[in-house]
Amino acid sequence: DGGITQSPKYLFRKEGQNVTLSCEQNLNHDAMYWYRQDPGQGLRLIYYSQIVNDFQKGDIAEGYSVSREKKESFPLTVTSAQKNPTAFYLCASTSGQYQETQYFGPGTRLLVL
Amino acid sequence: AQTVTQSQPEMSVQEAETVTLSCTYDTSESDYYLFWYKQPPSRQMILVIRQEAYKQQNATENRFSVNFQKAAKSFSLKISDSQLGDAAMYFCAYRSGLSGGGADGLTFGKGTHLIIQP
Numbered sequence: 106d107g108g109i110t111q112s113p114k115y116l117f118r119k120e121g122q123n124v125t126l127s128c129e130q131n132l133n134h135d136a137m138y139w140y141r142q143d144p145g146q147g148l149r150l151i152y153y154s155q156i157v158n159d160f161q162k163g164d165i166a167e168g169y170s171v172s173r174e175k176k177e178s179f180p181l182t183v184t185s186a187q188k189n190p191t192a193f194y195l196c197a198s199t200s201g202q203y204q205e206t207q208y209f210g211p212g213t214r215l216l217v218l
Numbered sequence: 219a220q221t222v223t224q225s226q227p228e229m230s231v232q233e234a235e236t237v238t239l240s241c242t243y244d245t246s247e248s249d250y251y252l253f254w255y256k257q258p259p260s261r262q263m264i265l266v267i268r269q270e271a272y273k274q275q276n277a278t279e280n281r282f283s284v285n286f287q288k289a290a291k292s293f294s295l296k297i298s299d300s301q302l303g304d305a306a307m308y309f310c311a312y313r314s315g316l317s318g319g320g321a322d323g324l325t326f327g328k329g330t331h332l333i334i335q336p
Contacts, residue, residue, distance in 0.1 A: 138323050147222070147309055147326030148263075163323055195263060205251045205313055207324055209263035 107132045109210035111196050116215045118183065118190060126181045126213045128196030136204050137179040141165060142193040142212075151194075154179055183215060191217050220245045222312050224327035231300050232335045238285075239295045239330045241310030249315030252286065252293045253324065257307040266308070269293065271315065297332075305334045 109130045118124045128137065136155045140148035150163030154173040168187025173179055183190045193214050197207040221244045231237035243252070254266040269277045269286050276284050281301075285294045297304055311324040 140323070145328065147311075147328045148324070149326075150323035153323050193261060197263075203315070205315070206253070206265065206268055207313075208265065209255075211260070211262050 109196060109198055109208060111194075111210040111213050113213060114211070116213055117218050118215060119218050121185045123182055123184050124215070126183070126194055126196075126215070128179045128181065128210060129177055130179075130196075130198045130210075131177060132198060132200065132208070133176070134198035134200060134204075134208075135176070136199040137173070138197040138199075138207065139163075139169070139171065139179070139181045140195045140197065142195060148195060151181065190215055220247075220250075220312050220314065220325045222310050222325050222327040224310055224330050226330045227328075228331040228333065230333040230335060231297075233300055233302060235300055236296060236298045237300055237332065239297075239308050239310075239332065241293045241295070241327055243291050243293065243310070243312050243325075245291070245312065245314075247314055251313040251315060252284075253311040253313070254282070254284070254293075254295045255309045255311060256304075257309060257329070258303075258305070263309075267295065300334050302334050302336060305332055307331050 112127045138153040139151040142148050149165050152171040154160035170182045195212045196210040223242045250271045252269045256264045256266050267279045267282050281298045283296045307329045309329045310327040313324050
């Protein structure tokens, strides 16, 4: 079945550690996105990528990094520079004539030990 | 920058009744898209309905419909015949129509928690 997968479902990070969240899609979508969701808040954009080997910072990119080596994959690394990483992380990709409609993966919950 | 405001942190409705969730937005653009997403306890974000700003006709998807008032910058969601499975967080989102290729992402409101009373 076509869709967006994220792994792991839960991730624990120790202080000073970098961790990487996986996002894969087999929908042949060009654009992919990473969002962060904090309790009681809407989603905020971290990074996005329109094509392979290209990506742009969103509103809250500090402390995060991404890569887009393959069309299907858009991993997010939460670096030690991100001082408050505990959140729910959602990956999305776009469909539609103007790639305006975003579809989301199931998310990854990141907790700091 | 665009902003999206959902003024109702929580709404409650009896099963089988109708409920309307409010959303207002601020933009200087004339071309854009608006969305309602549902986030159940599983936390999966599910697209409920979308509206293109250039279309005057309000979008409808089964029991879900919107009231899009472009001049007032209002985009409310009406859920008819509410069902227990409708209980969730509902997020209103905005996407600029100026950028091609799906750029810039979505701007979200803070959400409305919808409770369905059996």
